Each structure stands twice: as C-alpha cells, then as structure tokens.
Amino acid sequence: MVNIALFGTSADPPTAAHQVIINWLSDHYDYVAVWASDNPFKSHQTPLEHRSQMLRLLIEGIEPPRRNVTLHQALSSPRTLETLEKAREHWGDQVSFSLVIGADLISQMPRWYQIDQLLKQVELLVVPRPGYEIDEVGLEELRKLGAKVAIADLKAPAVSSTAYRENGDTQAVTPPVEDYIHREQLYTCQDAAPRR
Numbered sequence: 001m002v003n004i005a006l007f008g009t010s011a012d013p014p015t016a017a018h019q020v021i022i023n024w025l026s027d028h029y030d031y032v033a034v035w036a037s038d039n040p041f042k043s044h045q046t047p048l049e050h051r052s053q054m055l056r057l058l059i060e061g062i063e064p065p066r067r068n069v070t071l072h073q074a075l076s077s078p079r080t081l082e083t084l085e086k087a088r089e090h091w092g093d094q095v096s097f098s099l100v101i102g103a104d105l106i107s108q109m110p111r112w113y114q115i116d117q118l119l120k121q122v123e124l125l126v127v128p129r130p131g132y133e134i135d136e137v138g139l140e141e142l143r144k145l146g147a148k149v150a151i152a153d154l155k156a157p158a159v160s161s162t163a164y165r166e167n168g169d170t171q172a173v174t175p176p177v178e179d180y181i182h183r184e185q186l187y188t189c190q191d192a193a194p195r196r
C-alpha cells in the first residue's frame with residue numbers, strides 16, 4: 001500500500017517549521033502532498049494565490065530536493081473532507097492517507113466540517129509543537145470520533161506565521177519566502193518586517 005501524507009496549511013506565510021515538517025514527512029512517507037488553503041476559523045492577511053506561491057518557494061528551497069514532495073494546490077479547500085475527496089479522485093482507493101496536523105489543532109478538530117466522516121478515512125498524524133501539550137483529553141475525544149492517531153517523532157522549531165505577521169520574526173521564514181514577501185509588498189499594513 002502506498003502511504004501518502006496530506007499536509008494543508010494556511011501558509012500566511014509558510015514558515016521554517018512547515019519546511020521541517022515537510023522534510024520529516026518526506027523521509028517517512030512514499031509521497032507528501034502539500035497545499036495552501038483558507039481556514040474557515042481564521043481571516044487571512046494575504047490572498048490565497050500569494051500563499052500558494054510562497055509555499056511553492058518553501059518546497060523548492062528544500063536541499064537536497066525531495067522528489068516525493070509536491071505542492072498539490074488543486075487539493076485546496078477550507079474543508080479538509082473536500083480535500084480528501086479530491087485526493088481520492090486523484091489517487092484512488094488503493095492508497096492510505098495520513099492527515100498531518102500540529103498539536104495545537106487537537107482541541108479544534110472536533111469542530112471541523114463532518115469530522116467523523118474525515119477521521120474514519122485517514123490516519124491522523126500529530127506533530128508535537130513547542131508550547132503546546134499533546135492534549136490527551138482532546139486526543140481521546142478525537143478517538144471517540146473515529147480517529148486512529150499517531151504522534152510524529154519530530155521536533156519542529158518554535159516559530160509561527162503569527163510571529164512573522166505580528167512581530168516580523170524573520171527566523172520564522174526562509175530567505176526565498178522573505179524575498180517574495182518584500183518583492184510583492186505583503187504584510188505591510190501592520191508593521192513591516194525589517195529586512196535581515
């Protein structure tokens with residue numbers, strides 16, 4: 001059975017942590033599909049097209065290049081169940097899907113669209129996130145909704161898109177993404193991130 005990791009992100013902007021996660025997934029799965037999406041629980045500062053372009057740059061910046069990682073922007077949907085339907089149309093039924101989330105999303109996930117339908121069709125891979133406990137009560141709730149949970153043996157850096165948007169944390173983004181942000185004059189309405 002081919003194992004496919006599905007990793008969706010708001011990518012507003014995509015961060016060095018997303019890159020570390022993608023690298024790890026590349027080592028542990030046959031294939032890694034990544035996309036930028038809108039999140040129904042958030043407002044986004046940058047149009048989806050820019051977020052998708054930045055995610056492309058993040059993936060292209062991986063050294064050495066990972067042949068099993070692809071930006072599959074066509075999978076994008078605010079509802080991950082719809083993403084999974086598109087993935088099934090693309091890859092068929094003879095593959096297994098692991099849906100990748102950071103530990104911060106454990107408590108939010110029960111509110112996702114038709115979450116029980118989603119969880120019965122994927123394995124859930126939880127990536128530990130600095131500053132967030134692995135919420136065992138939340139995991140139990142997800143298991144009751146049908147989740148099969150695995151925890152990734154991975155330490156992602158303590159960076160976030162919010163830290164870039166709000167504080168211009170340049171450690172949060174990779175140089176090609178930062179260059180794109182400056183070229184396209186993104187994230188300028190609040191305090192612009194200083195150039196490094």
Ligand SMILES: Nc1ncnc2c1ncn2[C@@H]1O[C@H](COP(=O)(O)OP(=O)(O)OP(=O)(O)O)[C@@H](O)[C@H]1O
Nearest residue numbers: 009010011017101102128129156157159160161162
């Ligand atoms: N540093 C990190 N460690 C572990 N998981 C992470 C980390 N950053 C993001 N993730 C996970 O990657 C996915 C996409 O994250 P997202 O694009 O929301 O980044 P974010 O930094 O949390 O964004 P924001 O600050 O805008 O909420 C989510 O499942 C999130 O939990």
Ligand SMILES: O=C(O)c1ccc[n+]([C@@H]2O[C@H](COP(=O)([O-])O)[C@@H](O)[C@H]2O)c1
Nearest residue numbers: 008009010037038039078079080112113
């Ligand atoms: O399906 C849902 O209802 C749903 C609700 C919230 C978030 N998601 C997805 O979860 C992924 C991670 O979101 P984010 O904002 O934490 O990067 C992204 O692909 C979102 O589209 C999906």
